[in-house]
Amino acid sequence: MKQAIAGMVRWTGLGALMRFGFARRKATIVVYHDPEPELLREHLAWFAERYNFTTMDAVADAMETGRWNALPPYPLVITFDDGHRANTKLEPLFREFGVRPTIFLCSQIVGTARPYWWKTAAAERIGVETLKLVPDAERRQRLADFGDDPDRDGAERQAMTWDEVHRMGEVADYGGHTRHHPILLRCDDRQAAEEIELCKTELEASVGKPCHHFAFPNGDFGERELAAIRRAGYRTARSIDPGWNGPGSDPLQLKAFPLSDDASVAWLSVQMTGIPAKLRTLKASGRGKPAAAPDVRPIPAA
Numbered sequence: 493m494k495q496a497i498a499g500m501v502r503w504t505g506l507g508a509l510m511r512f513g514f515a516r517r518k519a520t521i522v523v524y525h526d527p528e529p530e531l532l533r534e535h536l537a538w539f540a541e542r543y544n545f546t547t548m549d550a551v552a553d554a555m556e557t558g559r560w561n562a563l564p565p566y567p568l569v570i571t572f573d574d575g576h577r578a579n580t581k582l583e584p585l586f587r588e589f590g591v592r593p594t595i596f597l598c599s600q601i602v603g604t605a606r607p608y609w610w611k612t613a614a615a616e617r618i619g620v621e622t623l624k625l626v627p628d629a630e631r632r633q634r635l636a637d638f639g640d641d642p643d644r645d646g647a648e649r650q651a652m653t654w655d656e657v658h659r660m661g662e663v664a665d666y667g668g669h670t671r672h673h674p675i676l677l678r679c680d681d682r683q684a685a686e687e688i689e690l691c692k693t694e695l696e697a698s699v700g701k702p703c704h705h706f707a708f709p710n711g712d713f714g715e716r717e718l719a720a721i722r723r724a725g726y727r728t729a730r731s732i733d734p735g736w737n738g739p740g741s742d743p744l745q746l747k748a749f750p751l752s753d754d755a756s757v758a759w760l761s762v763q764m765t766g767i768p769a770k771l772r773t774l775k776a777s778g779r780g781k782p783a784a785a786p787d788v789r790p791i792p793a794a
C-alpha cells in the first residue's frame with residue numbers, strides 16, 4: 493500500500509503540484525514527535541530547498557492582521573509534540589537550518605519522570621487504541637492496574653527537564669499540549685477545561701514566557717474543547733488534520749501534516765501531500781464501534 497501510494501505520487505508529480513498549488517501562499521505546518529537528529533537533518537535539508545521556515549507566532553500574526561504578505565512564500569512551521577527528552581539533541585540542527593520550531597509540552601509530564609502513557613509496557617499490553625476509547629479515569633486505572641500508573645514517576649525519564657526547556661528556549665518556542673496528555677474527548681467537563689486552561693498558566697509560570705499556541709493530543713477536539721481554548725486565550729490551536737492554512741482558516745483549528753519520525757525523504761515527500769494521513773482517517777472512521785466501549789467514537793489518527 494505504502495509503495496503504491498509512493499509510486500503514484502512520484503509518477504504523477506503530485507507532491508510538487510500540490511506544493512505549487514496550495515503551499516505557496518498558505519502556511520504549511522508539520523508535526524514530529526521524537527525524531528533522530530541524523531534523520532531530521534535529511535528532512536530539514538529537503539524542506540530548506542522547497543519551503544521557507546517561519547514560526548507559529550508569524551502565522552498567528554498573519555491570521556489576525558490579514559497581512560499574509562508578511563510571511564515568506566512557501567511558509568513552513570516545524571512543530572514537535574509532547575516534549576520528548578531527546579528533542580534536546582536537535583538544538584544544533586535548529587541553529588544550522590535557522591529553524592525556530594514550536595515544541596508543544598505537557599505541563600505535568602515535562603520536568604518529571606512520569607511516562608508518556610502510550611509508550612508504556614502497560615499500554616502495549618492493553619492496546620493503545622483501546623485506551624484512547626475509554627473514559628479518562630478508566631484509562632488511568634487500567635494503566636495503573638498493569639503496572640504503569642501515568643500519574644507516578646516511571647523507571648526512566650522520557651520528557652525534557654525544565655532546565656532543558658529553558659536552554660532550548662533560545663532556539664525554540666513552546667506551546668501547550670494539555671497537562672497529562674489525555675484524550676480530551678474522553679474527559680469530563682471539568683478535567684477537559686483544566687487540561688487546556690491550567691496547562692497554559694503552568695507553562696507560563698515554568699517557562700517564564702506567554703504561551704500562545706496549543707496542540708490537541710491525538711488531534712482530537714470538539715466544541716467544548718474549542719470553547720476552553722478561547723477562554724484560556726490561546727492564539728492558535730493545531731490539529732493533525734492534513735491540509736494548508738490560509739486567510740479563511742480558523743486559527744483554533746489549524747491543519748497540519750503528521751510525519752513519521754523515521755520516514756525516509758521519499759516517504760516524507762509523500763506524507764507532505766496529506767494522502768497517507770487522509771487514508772488513515774478514512775480507515776479509522778470505517779472501523780465501527782468497539783464492543784468494549786460502546787459510548788465512544790473511534791479516533792481518526794494516532
Ligand SMILES: [Zn+2]
Pocket residue numbers: 573574669673709710
Ligand atoms: Zn502528543
